[in-house]
Amino acid sequence: MKIGLLVTLVVMLSGCTFVRTVGMKWANSDIEPIWQSQQVSTLLNAYFEGEKSYLYVDVDGHRLKLLIDTGASFSSLFDTPKVAAMRLPRQAQLMIGGWGDEENSLAYKTQVGVFDLGAARFNNLIMAVIPTSTSKYYLRDDEATFDGIIGHDVMRHFAWTFDKAKKQIVLSQRAHSPQPGAHEISISRSLSKLKISAQFQLTEAHTVNMPIVIDTGSRHYLKLSARYIENHKLDMGRLVNAADFGLSGKTQHQRGHIKRIQIANLIVPNVKANFIPTEDEDELWIIGNAFLNQFVSTIDYHTDTLYLQPRAQAFQSRYNLSGLELRKLRSGYFVVRAVAPRASNIGLKVGDIITKVNNQDTPKLTVDDWLNTSNEAKQHQLCWVQSPLKQLSLNDPQCKTVTFSDIPGFNVAL
Known part of the structure; x- marks a missing residue:
């Protein structure tokens, strides 16, 4: 009632x-x-x-x-x-x-x-x-x-x-027949959401079992509740500030690592995670495409099963050492959507258009090219223009050599 x-x-x-x-x-x-x-x-x-x-x-x-x-x-x-x-x-x-x-x-x-x-x-x-x-x-x-x-x-x-x-x-149109060695994981459905059971070792001393949502629309490895971390007073080590965007706008959050995740008989250590502000500690636990793409992954709606077929290459993570969140435009250029505090000295602002990266025109670069570049701790040259919101003018770009640095405790061990 x-x-x-x-x-x-x-x-x-x-x-x-x-x-x-x-x-x-x-x-x-x-x-x-x-x-x-x-x-x-x-x-x-x-x-x-x-x-x-x-x-x-x-x-x-x-x-x-x-x-x-x-x-x-x-x-x-x-x-x-x-x-x-x-x-x-x-x-x-x-x-x-x-x-x-x-x-x-x-x-x-x-x-x-x-x-x-x-x-x-x-x-x-x-x-x-x-x-x-x-x-x-x-x-x-x-x-x-x-x-x-x-x-x-x-x-x-x-x-x-x-x-x-x-x-x-x-x-x-029929149930999937997995190859030998594939990890077989049961899926539960809650309305339209697909969930799997997982065990998270968040720190050396803290482990929690939590269902997680399969989200192929997410470009990240894991999204976890920052509220859970706060409520249990966990020290997650080195965290970096970041931003991301969805249909309800921007979310400021922090990125770091967990010690390991276990899904069925699959164990993956040292996994990147985004710690997202939430109202409830069990509200937002998501596994995204950056994790799933480490495998040949099958989502079988016929049997409600997720299959993860390991590759010869070990699990690898890419890190955003630039502090810049970029997005492609239909012209092929990149637009700056967010600038983390560690990148504030570059001089870029939200809305600026990146025209060249390391002397390559950005329309010739893919999103993966940029992700690989931002993962490299070395000097890079960026060229950009300050563009009005509805127009794209490439006159008089400014260029600057910037250093993407390793972040101890984040992408390299302390």
Whole structure:
């Protein structure tokens, strides 16, 4: 009785937009895929950028680049030029929350006639459209280098195998058959979230068992609750300040390490982690793509199982020694989204455009190229311009040689 009254009160206070947004979780519950391949499984038209994985999908005859995001309850589009050209109907207003500490993203409901993955097709798929102008995820419209997100409503029908080293994504309409040596991990579902059990040795003396959410939309290794660290008065060693962005804007946080994580019979020592401010200590425990990409990973929705196939190369971490958070623009240049205190002496500001890194034009550099550069403790040359928010002027760039330094206790041992 009390729960019913509470739900009624929340609905009354939140209004119709809240109810419609929650309803999006089940909007496609009756839609089934039409398998179009002669094979049980097939290679998809995949693209990897940084630690994230994308597919090229045919949506009503338009070729769109969509992020594969197990953390998203439903599939969405951004109003990029490609999506705007589709002239999709606006059906109802939505308010979409996600990663970040600022405002949720205003969006609207729509429906597409054909959503074609190549191997499988969905008809009359309901989606959200998120204008870049109303989302704190973006600083400027041309940051939208992908057109949307494939969420749980589409993903739940298949087994998905990701191999970043080979740049391949395999889709299967049947349960996955693992290779010898693969770690087999049971998945539990909570609404649209996928959770696995894990044991964290946070310090030499403190271990905790905690379920963690599988989030292929996250570019990080682990996201853990800073509230848990505070409540248990744990000394996590050297931490660095950082920032990240999601559909609810920017989150300031700290990055460091945990001693080890154990998932089923897989044990990985010395894993990077982002410690995120939360209200509750069990609120935010996430395993992201930087961790999953260390393996050939399969998320099998048929059997609710995660398979992690080890590679010959040992688990390796990349570190951001630059203190800069950069994001690609559609032009190929990088825009500065955040500057950590350790990088404040460089002279860069949020919104500046990086035009060259080590004498290479940034449109010729990938996100992985930048991640590898920022992982190198040595001198680097950066060139940039101060660009107005809606324009890109490359006149009179300034260049500076800067040193990305090792951080004892973070990327190197004390």
